[in-house]
Ligand code: 5AD
């Protein structure tokens with residue numbers, strides 16, 4: 502009987518897609534996928550270490566698995582960013598772990614697993630493989646989702662002082678564009694109509710052409726309806742790219758451009774390489790196309806030394822730009838980053854209060870933007886065709902807004918189907934709509 506495995510993934514889409522690649526490797530080697538760790542012989546924790554909370558989740562799951570391991574044979578592996586960062590230290594911190602596989606050694610899963618299982622030894626591979634981005638993607642076992650994730654570049658060459666990613670994902674390595682095009686064509690043939698190009702910094706892509714040229718090439722693939730990408734650094738955001746985004750109808754009208762703070766003093770300590778004036782200049786590249794686009798950003802609040810005036814500048818920026826949506830986080834100290842050397846004496850309650858103020862300001866702008874949509878007719882792609890408890894199907898617009906569609910029992914739309922709906926209601930978190 503084949504052994505059963507379960508992979509639990511935390512973190513970003515990059516990690517999600519790594520989980521799909523690891524799943525593919527396990528299935529290829531004859532293991533059977535199960536839906537929970539309770540039924541599994543092998544559990545892989547595919548981890549994130551961007552903030553302390555993400556790391557806590559991993560250790561709390563490890564604590565639970567330790568108890569299970571006392572009851573029955575269980576092989577526990579750690580992959581993902583925490584594995585790359587902590588490497589062999591993980592065996593000391595959590596002796597129940599049998600193997601550690603780094604983000605740059607995904608394809609070495611069979612070897613480390615065999616060593617851990619057959620020889621019962623602790624095994625580890627965190628090798629720095631410069632060609633890891635060439636992972637044979639046809640092996641990946643994609644989840645049944647509306648859009649397919651495609652890696653185009655791995656790693657990051659920036660050095661933001663708060664960020665662990667350059668350590669966990671290494672320097673930038675671009676995948677040759679032809680290999681990307683081949684994968685996209687295959688996915689479209691398989692039925693995907695929406696593709697999201699992935700990388701820690703997609704706009705510094707250099708796999709035989711630049712990122713703008715890549716967008717042109719990929720969007721020309723016949724049958725593809727929407728092209729998305731994430732994530733971008735403002736310093737690699739060019740005029741040419743902005744023009745492509747607003748003028749190419751295949752590119753979904755959504756742009757995520759992380760700003761982090763509205764204060765130049767804070768941006769300098771973060772080593773973000775731009776001032777707010779330069780950030781705004783980049784946004785101006787979008788010209789009148791900006792009004793058709795849903796603009797999204799990331800904010801960190803409570804960065805070491807952030808004064809009330811600095812924070813006020815972040816609120817002012819939000820009011821000036823009126824981002825349609827944003828993700829905001831309290832600064833979390835990451836061991837091994839250079840921000841650990843900065844004095845961080847802001848009380849936790851102040852950071853929490855700033856986060857709430859920022860988020861309620863964002864909710865205000867998002868709600869206003871969503872209310873403007875009431876009565877409009879939109880296209881949206883079905884992301885969950887199963888009627889939920891409240892009687893909705895879930896879909897997403899090109900501008901990445903969540904749509905709760907009034908559903909009815911019986912045969913509904915299909916996963917990934919593009920539907921047309923009329924918006925009937927708005928909240929800061931979703932739009933309500935009816936199929937037409
Ligand atoms: N603390 C808090 N937020 C962080 N991010 C990255 N590192 C940290 C950290 N140490 C946020 C940034 C980034 C997003 C993916 O996560 O806003 O854009």
Ligand code: SF4
Pocket residue numbers: 511512513514515516548549550551581582665666669670
């Ligand atoms: Fe988490 Fe960043 Fe790693 Fe993604 S790349 S899993 S967000 S630490």
